[in-house]
Amino acid sequence: MYSLSLSPPKDKDVSTDVFDKAIDSTEKKLGLDGQPRLVIFHEKHGRRHAHCVWSRTNIETMTAVDIKHDHLKLKTLSKSIFLEQGWALPQGLRDYTKRSPFDFNREEWQAAARKDIDLKAVRESIHECWGISDSKASFEYALRECGYWLAKGDKKTILIILDIKGDSFPLRRQLKIKAQNIEARIGGAKDLPSINEAKEEIKKMLTPVFEKQFAQLRAQQEIHAAPLIQQKRDMIKTHQQQRTHQKELQESRWSTKEHKRQSRVHSGLQPTLDKINKRYWKVRKLNEKETWSCLNRDQEQRDLLISQQLDERQAIQEDIDKLRVLHAHERQDFIKGFSENQFMKEELENLLSQKILHEQQFYADQEFQLSDENEIDF
Numbered sequence: 001m002y003s004l005s006l007s008p009p010k011d012k013d014v015s016t017d018v019f020d021k022a023i024d025s026t027e028k029k030l031g032l033d034g035q036p037r038l039v040i041f042h043e044k045h046g047r048r049h050a051h052c053v054w055s056r057t058n059i060e061t062m063t064a065v066d067i068k069h070d071h072l073k074l075k076t077l078s079k080s081i082f083l084e085q086g087w088a089l090p091q092g093l094r095d096y097t098k099r100s101p102f103d104f105n106r107e108e109w110q111a112a113a114r115k116d117i118d119l120k121a122v123r124e125s126i127h128e129c130w131g132i133s134d135s136k137a138s139f140e141y142a143l144r145e146c147g148y149w150l151a152k153g154d155k156k157t158i159l160i161i162l163d164i165k166g167d168s169f170p171l172r173r174q175l176k177i178k179a180q181n182i183e184a185r186i187g188g189a190k191d192l193p194s195i196n197e198a199k200e201e202i203k204k205m206l207t208p209v210f211e212k213q214f215a216q217l218r219a220q221q222e223i224h225a226a227p228l229i230q231q232k233r234d235m236i237k238t239h240q241q242q243r244t245h246q247k248e249l250q251e252s253r254w255s256t257k258e259h260k261r262q263s264r265v266h267s268g269l270q271p272t273l274d275k276i277n278k279r280y281w282k283v284r285k286l287n288e289k290e291t292w293s294c295l296n297r298d299q300e301q302r303d304l305l306i307s308q309q310l311d312e313r314q315a316i317q318e319d320i321d322k323l324r325v326l327h328a329h330e331r332q333d334f335i336k337g338f339s340e341n342q343f344m345k346e347e348l349e350n351l352l353s354q355k356i357l358h359e360q361q362f363y364a365d366q367e368f369q370l371s372d373e374n375e376i377d378f
Contacts, residue, residue: 006050046317118328147335151198152189221327261287
C-alpha cells in the first residue's frame with residue numbers, strides 16, 4: 001500500500017477537480033498507473049483534505065511496484081501545483097534550507113494531538129531557551145524555568161526534553177540543527193539523568209496542590225470554550241442537513257434524467273435496425289454527453305455548497321484557534337510559574353543548606369582554635 005495526504009493552503013478554495021488532477025499526476029509520477037486506489041475527502045478545523053491509498057501489488061506479476069525517491073518527486077510535484085494554481089510558495093519549497101523550524105510532520109502532529117500537546121508552543125519554548133543560553137548549565141536553568149527537564153535517551157547520546165507531564169521530545173528534532181552544534185554547547189549527555197530518573201524527579205515536584213490547581217484551570221477553560229464548541233456542533237449539524245437535502249435532490253433528478261435517457265433506446269428488434277440506420281450511435285453519443293454533463297453539474301453544485309460551508313466554518317474556526325492558543329499559553333504560564341517557584345524553592349533550600357554547612361564548619365573551626373588555645377604543655 002502507498003498512502004498520500006493532500007492538504008492545500010488554509011486560505012484557498014480548492015475544487016474537487018484540482019484534487020483529482022493532483023492525484024492523477026502523483027499516480028503517474030510514482031509509477032502507480034492503473035493500480036487500484038481509494039480516495040477519501042474529509043474536512044477538519046474548517047479545511048478540506050484528501051487522502052489517497054494505492055495498492056502497490058501488480059496483479060499480473062504478483063510483485064510490488066517499486067517506488068524510488070518518492071519524497072523528492074512529491075516535493076517537485078507539490079511545487080508545480082503551487083505554481084500552476086498561482087499560490088504563494090511556502091518558504092520550505094522555495095529554499096529547503098530556509099524551512100521553518102516549527103514545522104512538523106503528520107506523525108508528530110498526530111502523536112501530539114492524541115496527548116493534547118501544542119507541539120508548536122513546545123518548540124517555540126525550547127527554541128527560546130536555546131537562544132538565551134550559552135552553556136549546558138544555562139540551558140538547563142532556562143528549561144527548568146519553563147517546566148522542562150533535560151535528560152539522556154536510551155541510546156545515551158540522544159538528548160531528550162521532558163515536560164511536566166513526562167512526555168518526551170528529542171532535542172535535535174525540536175531545534176532542527178546539527179548534532180555537533182548541540183554537542184558543542186551541551187557537551188554530551190554523560191552527566192545527565194536518564195528519562196526514568198528525570199520522571200521520578202518530576203513526580204516528586206508535582207504535589208497534590210499542583211494537580212488540583214491545574215485541573216481547576218482545565219475545567220475553567222472547558223467552561224470558557226463550551227459556547228463556542230456548541231456553536232460549532234450546531235453549525236456542523238446544519239451543514240450535514242444541507243448536504244443530505246442536496247444529495248436527495250440530485251438523486252431524484254438523476255433518476256428522472258436517467259429514465260428519460262433510457263426511453264430513447266428502443267427494445268426488441270428495433271435496436272438492430274437503429275444500429276443499421278445509425279440512430280443507435282447518435283442516441284448513445286447524446287446520452288453519454290448528457291450523463292457526463294449531469295455528473296459535472298452535480299459535482300460543481302456540491303463543490304459550491306462545500307465552499308460556502310467552509311467559509312462559514314473557517315470564520316468560527318478562527319475564534320476556536322485563537323481560544324486554543326490562549327488556553328495553551330495560560331497552561332504554559334501556569335506550569336512556568338509553578339516551575340519558577342519550585343525552582344526558586346530548590347535554590348533557596350540549596351542556599352540554606354550551604355549556609356548551614358558553612359556555619360557548622362565555622363563553629364567547628366572556632367572550637368578547634370579554642371581547644372588549641374586551652375591546651376597545657378607538660
